[in-house]
Amino acid sequence: xxxxxxxxxxxxxxxxxxxxxxxxxxxxxxxxxxxxxxxxxxxxxxxxxxxxxxxxxxxxxxxxxxxxxxxxxxxxxxxxxxxxxxxxxxxxxxxxxxxxxxxxxxxxxxxxxxxxxxxxxxxxxxxxxxxxxxxxxxxxxxxxxxxxxxxxxxxxxxxxxxxxxxxxxxxxxxxxxxxxxxxxxxxxxxxxxxxxxxxxxxxxxxxxxxxxxxxxxxxxxxxxxxxxxxxxxxxxxxxxxxxxxxxxxxxxxxxxxxxxxxxxxxxxxxxxxxxxxxxxxxxxxxxxxxxxxxxxxxxxxxxxxxxxxxxxxxxxxxxxxxxxxxxxxxxxxxxxxxxxxxxxxxxxxxxxxxxxxxxxxxxxxxxxxxxxxxxxxxxxxxxxxxxxxxxxxxxxxxxxxxxxxxxxxxxxxxxxxxxxxxxxxxxxxxxxxxxxxxxxxxxxxxxxxxxxxxxxxxxxxxxxxxxxxxxxxxxxxxxxxxxxxxxxxxxxxxxxxxxxxxxxxxxxxxxxxxx
Numbered sequence: 001x002x003x004x005x006x007x008x009x010x011x012x013x014x015x016x017x018x019x020x021x022x023x024x025x026x027x028x029x030x031x032x033x034x035x036x037x038x039x040x041x042x043x044x045x046x047x048x049x050x051x052x053x054x055x056x057x058x059x060x061x062x063x064x065x066x067x068x069x070x071x072x073x074x075x076x077x078x079x080x081x082x083x084x085x086x087x088x089x090x091x092x093x094x095x096x097x098x099x100x101x102x103x104x105x106x107x108x109x110x111x112x113x114x115x116x117x118x119x120x121x122x123x124x125x126x127x128x129x130x131x132x133x134x135x136x137x138x139x140x141x142x143x144x145x146x147x148x149x150x151x152x153x154x155x156x157x158x159x160x161x162x163x164x165x166x167x168x169x170x171x172x173x174x175x176x177x178x179x180x181x182x183x184x185x186x187x188x189x190x191x192x193x194x195x196x197x198x199x200x201x202x203x204x205x206x207x208x209x210x211x212x213x214x215x216x217x218x219x220x221x222x223x224x225x226x227x228x229x230x231x232x233x234x235x236x237x238x239x240x241x242x243x244x245x246x247x248x249x250x251x252x253x254x255x256x257x258x259x260x261x262x263x264x265x266x267x268x269x270x271x272x273x274x275x276x277x278x279x280x281x282x283x284x285x286x287x288x289x290x291x292x293x294x295x296x297x298x299x300x301x302x303x304x305x306x307x308x309x310x311x312x313x314x315x316x317x318x319x320x321x322x323x324x325x326x327x328x329x330x331x332x333x334x335x336x337x338x339x340x341x342x343x344x345x346x347x348x349x350x351x352x353x354x355x356x357x358x359x360x361x362x363x364x365x366x367x368x369x370x371x372x373x374x375x376x377x378x379x380x381x382x383x384x385x386x387x388x389x390x391x392x393x394x395x396x397x398x399x400x401x402x403x404x405x406x407x408x409x410x411x412x413x414x415x416x417x418x419x420x421x422x423x424x425x426x427x428x429x430x431x432x433x434x435x436x437x438x439x440x441x442x443x444x445x446x447x448x449x450x451x452x453x454x455x456x457x458x459x460x461x462x463x464x465x466x467x468x469x470x471x472x473x474x475x476x477x478x479x480x481x482x483x484x485x486x487x488x489x490x491x492x493x494x495x496x497x498x499x500x501x502x503x504x505x506x507x508x509x510x511x512x513x514x515x
């Protein structure tokens with residue numbers, strides 16, 4: 001109910017005009033036609049995929065597959081918490097949230113959209129979990145239980161995120177829940193490769209009635225959480241909704257303008273806003289080495305001030321091994337190329353991400369050329385100094401990932417870990433090139449293809465940086481796709497290629513160029 005004092009407020013007329021319009025015949029026709037087209041296009045592939053679930057699960061893949069599903073669910077909760085999740089368009093949030101209207105009436109439409117998104121995500125998670133554990137018998141019961149369990153997990157997780165937005169204590173509990181799910185994912189990945197394989201196989205072979213009972217309990221818990229979240233809509237602080245709406249508007253703007261580089265600045269702004277940094281003297285060795293190492297020292301400080309992100313990055317080094325084990329769980333000496341080929345792309349993306357974490361100073365100088373000129377530091381020396389930390393972090397991450405691949409049997413015996421330090425210089429050069437790239441140039445021509453028009457501006461932007469990283473890492477990618485018996489010659493070739501790419505990138509900068 002709207003209070004009598006608020007019925008004359010302009011927000012009431014706005015709310016009724018945008019939410020009280022009845023659906024027309026054309027609206028219903030468009031909705032039904034869209035559903036029929038989607039059913040015609042996706043009906044057969046979905047039916048074939050569901051029919052393929054009637055099989056026994058491979059015990060060697062259950063642990064890795066369940067780890068990926070758990071990590072995806074934890075990522076879903078983390079994304080919901082990062083985005084709000086209750087948000088409004090920035091223009092509406094600026095005055096509707098602070099108006100005398102009941103907050104639940106203002107946020108009810110957003111709540112329904114969140115519930116729909118959570119249900120769709122839950123369906124995807126349920127089908128993914130069922131594909132991991134298989135459905136050897138009673139496919140209908142197991143499919144229904146998986147869908148109900150997935151929807152309950154999605155709706156309950158979204159409700160927990162809404163409660164976390166309303167209460168700091170609930171937000172702390174949500175953070176512990178996300179950390180616990182990530183821990184379960186790591187435990188499943190580790191135990192699925194050895195001691196816990198029998199336990200996971202027993203879970204996969206459990207009767208369908210047990211899965212239905214678990215789904216029922218999860219539905220009750222999710223219903224309680226959704227009801228609590230609906231009651232908490234009216235008590236979410238206005239400042240929280242305004243901050244989340246502003247942050248989401250920036251993310252949406254970056255997505256619609258095809259400028260993903262803006263997302264980095266949004267994340268940095270959210271993290272450092274309102275934080276007080278302690279002043280500490282720099283090490284004497286850094287000040288004695290000259291201005292270029294002193295300029296690069298800020299990256300070491302940034303990494304040290306965020307140990308949680310560094311720990312998460314090092315834990316993510318197990319992803320290539322988990323992906324390889326999920327695709328093909330072969331023993332050592334078998335057809336290892338089947339498991340290592342898909343892991344090569346994950347390894348390259350993860351290593352490039354590790355290097356890109358240490359290029360904030362380069363991005364800042366690229367966005368503020370005046371400040372870069374005021375530093376009066378030689379561009380070559382600054383780039384060489386700034387490449388040290390990305391190379392070291394990438395070398396450590398890649399070495400850990402390669403050790404994990406070798407542990408799960410995706411790679412044969414040999415010093416495969418040495419490929420990580422050998423490829424690190426090329427990956428560091430790619431990360432530095434990514435940090436220096438300009439925004440997307442939308443004035444570039446559009447290529448007409450049989451699949452539609454393809455703009456070249458975003459493609460060139462996305463390929464700036466990964467191009468030289470891929471070029472300098474070709475020996476590593478080649479041996480990961482087809483593992484040889486002796487890896488030492490390829491390590492030597494990779495070391496030469498990586499050093500050559502980094503040296504060429506540094507020397508390409510003029511001596512008097514900006515850092």
